[in-house]
Amino acid sequence: MYNFLTELTGNEIIAAFISAMLPVVFIVPFVIFGVLAERKVSAHIQDRLGPMRVGYHGVLQTVADFFKLIQKEDIIAEGADRKFFNLAPYLVFVGSYAVYAALPFTSTYIGSETDIGLFYIIAVSGFAVAGILMGGWASNNKYSLYGALRSAAQIVSYEIPTALVILSMVMLTGTLSLATMSEMQTAYFWNWNIFGGAEWAFTKLLLIPFMFIAFIILYISTLAEVNRLPFDMPEAESELVAGYSTEYSGMKFAMFFLAEYGNMFAVSALVSVIFFGGYQSPFGYLGNSLGLQWLIPYEQLFWFALKGILFVLVQMWLRWTLPRVRVDQLMTICWKYLIPYSFANLIIIGLITLL
Amino acid sequence: MKQYFKNTWEGLWTVFVGMKITFKHLFVPSVTIQYPDVKVPLPERVRNRLYVNMDDCIGCDQCARACPVECIEIETVKSMPEEDLGKTSNGKKKALWVTKFNIDIAKCCYCQLCVFPCPTECIYMTDVYEFSEFKREDLLYKFSTLSGEETLQKKENFEKFQAEKEAQKAAEIKAKAEAAAKAKAESESKPNSDETKQSEPPKQENS
Amino acid sequence: MALRTEELILNVGPQHPSTHGVLRLEVELEGELVVKVKPHIGYLHRCFEKHAEAMTYPQVIPYTDRMDYLASMYNNFGYVIAVEKLMGIEVPERVEYIRVIMGELQRIASHMVALGTYGLDLGAFTPFLYLFRDREKILTMFEMTCGARLLYNYMWVGGLSHDLHPDFVRLAREFIQYFRPNIVELNNLLTYNKIFIERTAHIGILPADTAINYGITGPMLRASGVNWDLRKNDTYSIYNRFDFDIPVGQGHVGTVGDCWDRYYVRVLEMEQSMRILEQALDQLPEGDINSDLPKRIKPPVGTVYQRVENPKGELGYFIISDGSLNPFRVKVRGPSFVNLSVINELSRGHLIADLIAILGSIDIVLGEIDR
Numbered sequence: 017m018y019n020f021l022t023e024l025t026g027n028e029i030i031a032a033f034i035s036a037m038l039p040v041v042f043i044v045p046f047v048i049f050g051v052l053a054e055r056k057v058s059a060h061i062q063d064r065l066g067p068m069r070v071g072y073h074g075v076l077q078t079v080a081d082f083f084k085l086i087q088k089e090d091i092i093a094e095g096a097d098r099k100f101f102n103l104a105p106y107l108v109f110v111g112s113y114a115v116y117a118a119l120p121f122t123s124t125y126i127g128s129e130t131d132i133g134l135f136y137i138i139a140v141s142g143f144a145v146a147g148i149l150m151g152g153w154a155s156n157n158k159y160s161l162y163g164a165l166r167s168a169a170q171i172v173s174y175e176i177p178t179a180l181v182i183l184s185m186v187m188l189t190g191t192l193s194l195a196t197m198s199e200m201q202t203a204y205f206w207n208w209n210i211f212g213g214a215e216w217a218f219t220k221l222l223l224i225p226f227m228f229i230a231f232i233i234l235y236i237s238t239l240a241e242v243n244r245l246p247f248d249m250p251e252a253e254s255e256l257v258a259g260y261s262t263e264y265s266g267m268k269f270a271m272f273f274l275a276e277y278g279n280m281f282a283v284s285a286l287v288s289v290i291f292f293g294g295y296q297s298p299f300g301y302l303g304n305s306l307g308l309q310w311l312i313p314y315e316q317l318f319w320f321a322l323k324g325i326l327f328v329l330v331q332m333w334l335r336w337t338l339p340r341v342r343v344d345q346l347m348t349i350c351w352k353y354l355i356p357y358s359f360a361n362l363i364i365i366g367l368i369t370l371l
Numbered sequence: 372m373k374q375y376f377k378n379t380w381e382g383l384w385t386v387f388v389g390m391k392i393t394f395k396h397l398f399v400p401s402v403t404i405q406y407p408d409v410k411v412p413l414p415e416r417v418r419n420r421l422y423v424n425m426d427d428c429i430g431c432d433q434c435a436r437a438c439p440v441e442c443i444e445i446e447t448v449k450s451m452p453e454e455d456l457g458k459t460s461n462g463k464k465k466a467l468w469v470t471k472f473n474i475d476i477a478k479c480c481y482c483q484l485c486v487f488p489c490p491t492e493c494i495y496m497t498d499v500y501e502f503s504e505f506k507r508e509d510l511l512y513k514f515s516t517l518s519g520e521e522t523l524q525k526k527e528n529f530e531k532f533q534a535e536k537e538a539q540k541a542a543e544i545k546a547k548a549e550a551a552a553k554a555k556a557e558s559e560s561k562p563n564s565d566e567t568k569q570s571e572p573p574k575q576e577n578s
Numbered sequence: 579m580a581l582r583t584e585e586l587i588l589n590v591g592p593q594h595p596s597t598h599g600v601l602r603l604e605v606e607l608e609g610e611l612v613v614k615v616k617p618h619i620g621y622l623h624r625c626f627e628k629h630a631e632a633m634t635y636p637q638v639i640p641y642t643d644r645m646d647y648l649a650s651m652y653n654n655f656g657y658v659i660a661v662e663k664l665m666g667i668e669v670p671e672r673v674e675y676i677r678v679i680m681g682e683l684q685r686i687a688s689h690m691v692a693l694g695t696y697g698l699d700l701g702a703f704t705p706f707l708y709l710f711r712d713r714e715k716i717l718t719m720f721e722m723t724c725g726a727r728l729l730y731n732y733m734w735v736g737g738l739s740h741d742l743h744p745d746f747v748r749l750a751r752e753f754i755q756y757f758r759p760n761i762v763e764l765n766n767l768l769t770y771n772k773i774f775i776e777r778t779a780h781i782g783i784l785p786a787d788t789a790i791n792y793g794i795t796g797p798m799l800r801a802s803g804v805n806w807d808l809r810k811n812d813t814y815s816i817y818n819r820f821d822f823d824i825p826v827g828q829g830h831v832g833t834v835g836d837c838w839d840r841y842y843v844r845v846l847e848m849e850q851s852m853r854i855l856e857q858a859l860d861q862l863p864e865g866d867i868n869s870d871l872p873k874r875i876k877p878p879v880g881t882v883y884q885r886v887e888n889p890k891g892e893l894g895y896f897i898i899s900d901g902s903l904n905p906f907r908v909k910v911r912g913p914s915f916v917n918l919s920v921i922n923e924l925s926r927g928h929l930i931a932d933l934i935a936i937l938g939s940i941d942i943v944l945g946e947i948d949r
Contacts, residue, residue, distance in 0.1 A: 061393045061704055162930075336393060339771065342932070386771070439641065480729075483725065
């Protein structure tokens with residue numbers, strides 16, 4: 017992809033720039049789809065219809081919301097710390113956008129071709145913490161501060177089970193790079209990591225239950241990283257109004273929203289790359305059977321997007337089913353349940369790989 | 372230790388059961404309707420905006436007295452004996468001009484207590500519920516069918532009538548007093564009234 | 579040298595998504611632990627008791643509707659029975675049965691709101707909508723009978739304003755068939771959910787003797803283990819003809835008298851209300867309901883105190899009559915007012931999130947507290 021762009025524009029810097037902006041082209045339509053899907057899914061779960069008036073069955077609702085948010089007055093409270101107040105939403109967005117650099121969208125396009133993709137992802141998700149803390153503190157509001165502190169504690173603690181599960185997968189596949197991991201899960205769906213990985217030895221069958229456990233642990237901890245129900249204490253609507261984003265209005269609020277949905281897709285994509293084969297199709301490629309080689313990257317993009325969206329829908333499904341978890345119970349789940357299980361999982365997977 | 376594993380299992384299992392329920396609901400057709408394109412059909416006894424049929428109103432003031440928030444204001448003027456105001460739909464003859472019948476629908480609490488005492492059933496609750504206005508003064512509903520001049524005319528008629536009656540009454544009393552004084556004077560001047568009884572009746576003016 | 583920490587005073591309300599109405603709670607916090615809670619009420623005071631002195635007895639009934647606006651049939655019920663007791667009139671059988679039917683339907687509707695909004699406070703958005711969808715059926719039945727959905731003015735002194743609609747009995751039976759599986763679904767979705775149990779078990783434990791000392795009544799008292807229900811212990815109307823149980827909190831998960839017990843007692847009460855409803859529908863006699871309706875309500879001089887079992891607790895009316903058309907004094911003992919007073923005891927030592935859970939389980943309606 018990078019080579020293609022260099023040939024197109026004739027200048028390496030511009031090619032790099034365009035290549036870095038491509039995920040935005042992906043995120044913005046995804047957010048439009050995501051917000052609408054959330055409202056429609058929640059409506060149908062609750063036996064009602066959701067947005068119906070804007071566009072056919074409410075399809076243009078997010079566009080209308082976007083226009084509304086742009087033209088809103090930008091209110092900054094008097095005691096708020098202006099520099100940090102203005103900077104916070106963008107920092108949170110950067111935290112979620114930077115993850116997209118290491119995600120392999122197709123076999124030919126990846127934002128940055130590093131060998132340490134996973135390590136980079138774990139490191140960069142700490143940006144969001146800084147942004148949230150800034151937002152909460154600079155709002156000069158007790159409620160926002162509470163929300164920000166809780167959120168920071170939550171994100172930092174749930175990084176640990178995430179890292180442990182990723183570590184066990186790294187042990188299994190032997191590579192930190194997400195592109196390589198996707199390539200290893202080629203051909204059909206039984207080669208996916210959740211079903212034991214591409215190596216056909218008897219260890220494959222042994223691994224399957226532990227892969228499932230690892231998947232569940234990873235899914236729960238990434239759910240907590242993006243502050244989604246049941247872990248959305250920081251934005252608890254009925255308790256703290258809106259937590260750290262209470263004082264934000266207009267475009268900055270839209271930025272927080274964008275960051276949240278971007279984050280949701282990023283972690284869903286991460287889960288799907290690690291366990292479910294990334295951009296690999298479960299049935300083989302149409303391009304291969306039809307003989308059209310240029311079709312394959314588009315197919316891969318399609319499968320990547322589909323798997324990511326599927327996990328996002330499951331996240332939404334969970335949101336509308338479960339009540340909220342209290343702060344200390346959140347910490348209990350992380351430190352007393354998820355971490356011991358992921359440690360045990362790590363050890364067992366390590367033993368199996370030695371076989 | 373056992374409690375630990377039990378907690379984990381219960382946590383995952385109940386979440387799964389909940390998810391199954393919400394998944395089933397994804398395929399249930401929605402129970403909401405698209406108002407204002409589609410409106411719910413209202414039952415017959417529904418209590419919404421009040422309406423008064425002025426042809427039947429006899430001006431008895433029962434509804435105003437029954438209202439707990441005093442939102443009905445009625446003023447009536449007695450009619451002349453020769454005027455015919457017509458009959459109500461259940462045969463009663465109307466005798467009062469209803470000059471003012473205001474209902475402040477902003478105050479009305481839709482309790483229906485005014486509907487029951489009405490003898491002719493002219494005040495009732497309709498099923499209109501979309502009657503918002505831009506100005507609060509527009510919510511004062513005036514039901515009286517007499518225009519301003521007619522009202523004034525009726526009032527003048529009534530006052531004139533009253534004045535006449537008063538004058539007649541005063542004249543009657545005066546005449547009575549005069550006759551009584553006369554009779555007294557005559558009975559005093561004639562102590563023996565056997566032969567010279569007054570045969571002419573005392574003069575009375577027709578009232 | 580110990581660290582000097584200041585206590586943080588947080589204001590919850592009066593405009594807040596989860597105080598059920600305009601209630602202001604002044605919460606003193608130490609970190610996240612609640613030290614003291616002081617409720618400030620009066621934001622919804624509408625001078626009901628003063629109005630009642632200027633109205634005639636029938637005109638007071640729309641005002642009683644508006645006290646506990648989620649259970650207004652029962653407010654009417656209490657007032658009307660009190661005035662009838664004062665005047666010494668007896669109502670026809672059919673009227674008694676219809677009153678019980680309406681009262682129990684109203685109890686189910688009120689509990690639906692209580693449970694739905696409780697789930698909403700804790701973050702579970704869907705049970706709220708499911709319960710409101712079911713509540714629509716009850717409100718449609720009420721609208722068919724008396725014309726209004728929320729504030730009915732249905733029970734009058736000596737009778738009712740309208741007789742039952744011809745379709746009512748059929749719809750009521752259909753509702754019972756429809757709602758029983760929905761309670762099972764609610765239990766699966768919310769009541770036995772592990773996260774919900776974690777949020778509500780062992781929280782806000784109210785021991786039985788504290789409850790009795792504070793004068794708590796209703797589902798809160800029964801959840802603490804005390805078997806006291808005015809429908810059985812101080813029977814009014816014809817409740818002694820029906821066979822039903824009183825659900826008492828037993829601490830299935832957690833201790834007796836915690837938030838989960840209060841929630842579960844309400845779920846069980848809905849089931850028992852449906853039992854009473856079935857029996858009343860079976861036994862409903864025919865007759866004319868307005869045969870004994872007095873023309874003018876003019877009670878003799880005297881006082882009366884009549885209490886009924888509101889969905890929220892013991893609703894009491896104390897009426898002093900001086901022989902004229904207007905009551906001299908109407909005093910209302912609102913159950914939510916008394917139940918709210920215990921929030922300080924319950925929430926000491928818990929977190930803010932628990933305070934919201936405890937407030938939801940007390941189930942207050944500000945209209946009743948402030949009148």
